Amino acid sequence: MLDFKNVWKSYKNGVMAVNGIDLHINKGEFVYIVGPSGAGKSTFIKLMYREIVPTKGEILIDGVNLAKIKQRQVPKLRRKIGVVFQDYKLLPKLTVYENVAFALEVIEEHPKVIKKRVMEVLDLVKLKHKARSLPTELSGGEQQRVSIARSICNNPSVVIADEPTGNLDPDSAWSIMEIFDRINDNGTTVVMATHNRDIVNNMKRRVIAIEGGMIVRDEQRGDYGYEA
Numbered sequence: 001m002l003d004f005k006n007v008w009k010s011y012k013n014g015v016m017a018v019n020g021i022d023l024h025i026n027k028g029e030f031v032y033i034v035g036p037s038g039a040g041k042s043t044f045i046k047l048m049y050r051e052i053v054p055t056k057g058e059i060l061i062d063g064v065n066l067a068k069i070k071q072r073q074v075p076k077l078r079r080k081i082g083v084v085f086q087d088y089k090l091l092p093k094l095t096v097y098e099n100v101a102f103a104l105e106v107i108e109e110h111p112k113v114i115k116k117r118v119m120e121v122l123d124l125v126k127l128k129h130k131a132r133s134l135p136t137e138l139s140g141g142e143q144q145r146v147s148i149a150r151s152i153c154n155n156p157s158v159v160i161a162d163e164p165t166g167n168l169d170p171d172s173a174w175s176i177m178e179i180f181d182r183i184n185d186n187g188t189t190v191v192m193a194t195h196n197r198d199i200v201n202n203m204k205r206r207v208i209a210i211e212g213g214m215i216v217r218d219e220q221r222g223d224y225g226y227e228a
């Protein structure tokens with residue numbers, strides 16, 4: 001479902017952040033992206049959801065070449081992809097319900113469908129009872145659960161997460177991982193950049209290690225492989 005073919009990315013300042021990556025991820029896989037700080041993980045993740053485009057090479061999601069699509073087609077592409085960030089990126093003046101509904105309103109989903117789907121995903125992340133709360137009234141773990149609900153509300157084929165547990169205490173981090181696990185069990189591909197050694201070593205999945213913008217290791221049920 002996701003292919004990188006000889007992908008390179010250099011930034012304007014000359015930094016080569018991704019150096020010739022070839023990769024195939026199957027539908028339904030769960031993949032951790034690990035590596036030292038500055039290794040190129042975030043760049044790799046941003047390429048995947050077309051926040052940035054490669055300097056060279058091709059990235060295909062479900063056969064669609066991300067470099068070839070026009071700017072106006074990007075929202076359509078994003079329907080296939082859910083994105084979760086370390087800092088949640090919720091809209092502070094909107095309630096939990098409205099934050100999730102917003103993702104469906106922008107793709108002009110029918111109001112009846114929106115209501116049903118928002119309550120379904122809030123139920124999945126166990127936050128139905130907080131639907132009327134503002135993000136500032138929630139803990140960090142709860143805010144991240146809202147952001148996951150938002151990322152999956154339009155049934156994407158892949159959820160891409162950049163350090164989703166980076167700001168959370170261990171208990172909240174594990175509750176977030178349980179949700180990702182459940183999403184993956186339902187058939188959604190999950191790609192997650194993380195520095196969380198404990199999680200990678202205890203919830204075994206495919207591990208891709210990046211160093212200097214290159215894949216240096218790719219193992220099924222791998223270890224984190226670096227000191228914490």
Ligand SMILES: Nc1ncnc2c1ncn2[C@@H]1O[C@H](COP(=O)(O)OP(=O)(O)OP(=O)(O)O)[C@@H](O)[C@H]1O
Nearest residue numbers: 011012013015017036037038039040041042043044
């Ligand atoms: N917008 C940018 N402009 C120029 N250089 C950048 C930009 N973003 C990242 N870089 C550089 O590209 C390289 C890879 O950065 P990236 O953020 O992808 O690493 P990372 O593995 O995600 O690091 P971390 O674990 O610290 O988040 C680094 O040398 C970084 O300084």
